[in-house]
Amino acid sequence: MTESDLDAVVHGAAELVVGPAGEGPAPATDGSPPDDPDAVLDRREDAAVAIVDGEVAAVGPTETITERYPPENATHSVDASGRAVIPGFVDSHTHAVFAGDRSDEFAAKLRGKPYQEILAEGGGILRTVRAVREAGDDELLDLLCDRLDAVLAHGTTTVEVKSGYGLDVETELRLLEVIDCADAEHPVDVVPTFMGAHAVPEDRGTDEYVDEVVDEQLPAVEAQGVAAFCDVFCEEDVFSVEQSRRVLEAGREGGLAPKVHAEEFVRLGGARLAADLEAVSADHLLHAADEDVAALREANVVPVMLPGTAFGLGADYADARAFRDAGAPLAVASDFNPNCYAPSMGFAASLACVGMGLSPAEAVCACTRGGALALGADRSEAFPEGPPLDPKAGTLEPGAPGDLLVLDAPSSVHVPYRFGENVVRSVLKGGEPVVGPGVAP
Numbered sequence: 001m002t003e004s005d006l007d008a009v010v011h012g013a014a015e016l017v018v019g020p021a022g023e024g025p026a027p028a029t030d031g032s033p034p035d036d037p038d039a040v041l042d043r044r045e046d047a048a049v050a051i052v053d054g055e056v057a058a059v060g061p062t063e064t065i066t067e068r069y070p071p072e073n074a075t076h077s078v079d080a081s082g083r084a085v086i087p088g089f090v091d092s093h094t095h096a097v098f099a100g101d102r103s104d105e106f107a108a109k110l111r112g113k114p115y116q117e118i119l120a121e122g123g124g125i126l127r128t129v130r131a132v133r134e135a136g137d138d139e140l141l142d143l144l145c146d147r148l149d150a151v152l153a154h155g156t157t158t159v160e161v162k163s164g165y166g167l168d169v170e171t172e173l174r175l176l177e178v179i180d181c182a183d184a185e186h187p188v189d190v191v192p193t194f195m196g197a198h199a200v201p202e203d204r205g206t207d208e209y210v211d212e213v214v215d216e217q218l219p220a221v222e223a224q225g226v227a228a229f230c231d232v233f234c235e236e237d238v239f240s241v242e243q244s245r246r247v248l249e250a251g252r253e254g255g256l257a258p259k260v261h262a263e264e265f266v267r268l269g270g271a272r273l274a275a276d277l278e279a280v281s282a283d284h285l286l287h288a289a290d291e292d293v294a295a296l297r298e299a300n301v302v303p304v305m306l307p308g309t310a311f312g313l314g315a316d317y318a319d320a321r322a323f324r325d326a327g328a329p330l331a332v333a334s335d336f337n338p339n340c341y342a343p344s345m346g347f348a349a350s351l352a353c354v355g356m357g358l359s360p361a362e363a364v365c366a367c368t369r370g371g372a373l374a375l376g377a378d379r380s381e382a383f384p385e386g387p388p389l390d391p392k393a394g395t396l397e398p399g400a401p402g403d404l405l406v407l408d409a410p411s412s413v414h415v416p417y418r419f420g421e422n423v424v425r426s427v428l429k430g431g432e433p434v435v436g437p438g439v440a441p
């Protein structure tokens with residue numbers, strides 16, 4: 001090995017989270033979260049990680065690792081004494097490419113106006129669609145990159161971004177192009193999802209618009225070759241289960257793995273659809289029933305919890321405990337969008353604990369490896385063009401991407417414990433410092 005191969009050695013970590021601990025804890029019989037973090041996470045004390053050619057080469061006791069990989073030979077030697085080191089957050093659900101803002105709708109919602117009423121009046125998603133159609137590509141790219149700066153500063157090293165504020169062939173393609181450019185330009189890895197079926201444009205009937213998504217948008221999106229996933233807002237007064245099925249099956253035929261916005265405002269059947277299609281994830285799930293929990297588990301569909309959305313809407317949270325106790329590999333994501341202006345995964349983790357009953361260790365796991373699983377890290381068969389992220393993403397196991405966070409805290413539990421505080425001191429992406437000390441000027 002030559003010296004230049006050794007990108008970084010992070011050593012002396014008070015706690016180092018390698019990834020999930022085996023099969024995880026047995027379900028609690030009284031519905032309470034597990035109180036033993038070590039049953040959920042593989043956590044090491046006084047530990048180090050060596051990153052070679054952008055990948056984790058070894059992880060273990062500081063003494064062993066530094067003997068084999070002397071920090072003085074590394075491009076970056078990071079002393080993590082007294083601090084926790086965890087995998088970078090994998091945020092598996094955002095709509096982060098948009099123009100305009102909807103702060104006045106936030107105020108209206110606080111006065112009791114429902115989200116769906118705002119949408120029915122041409123506000124909400126439809127208002128953002130108007131702003132996006134008027135915005136230029138450069139403006140959209142700048143806006144997205146600014147938001148990627150913000151999420152990276154809060155520890156997100158991989159983020160999924162959906163289209164869906166275009167709702168016509170040209171603008172949906174433009175949004176995916178912008179997402180692709182951001183992925184190339186920005187240190188954060190961006191996983192692109194096509195979501196033409198996000199809302200029905202004001203001048204179209206639903207069936208007519210579903211025809212357009214299937215017959216015009218999807219073939220163009222597939223030819224463009226950017227998107228990895230196809231997602232649908234399966235919801236009352238938006239897309240029915242059958243309309244959603246049509247879109248997702250067509251997407252899958254074209255090589256796009258399915259995801260579903262399911263059971264957000266009412267229980268319509270999106271979770272069962274996700275299970276039928278063996279979708280990679282089903283997201284929101286505020287109104288999922290016990291049968292839905294079982295069906296998703298059976299079909300290996302990752303439930304994605306979006307506590308920021310429920311928080312912002314003042315809605316009841318999804319029953320994350322039911323999914324955990326069924327043994328599901330849960331994900332927690334930010335749902336960063338104009339209706340949920342929430343770039344911080346740490347905040348999502350706090351809400352997942354306080355509002356949804358996850359233990360702090362479960363929340364950390366759901367924001368890291370859980371997010372990677374919700375992006376198909378272990379579902380290579382779902383991606384004919386190749387999976388969108390590394391099979392070991394969201395962990396610091398040997399072979400995983402060298403994406404890690406050094407916290408200004410002695411334990412990973414401080415991520416959810418310290419509400420609203422950014423405990424991320426530095427971020428390494430592929431072994432390169434991109435936030436905090438050591439970043440090239």
Ligand code: NIG
Nearest residue numbers: 124125233309335337338339
């Ligand atoms: O996941 N529910 C649908 N889509 C988004 C909201 C998008 C918006 O309101 O602009 C979500 O919360």
Ligand code: FE
Nearest residue numbers: 093095261335
């Ligand atoms: Fe969403």
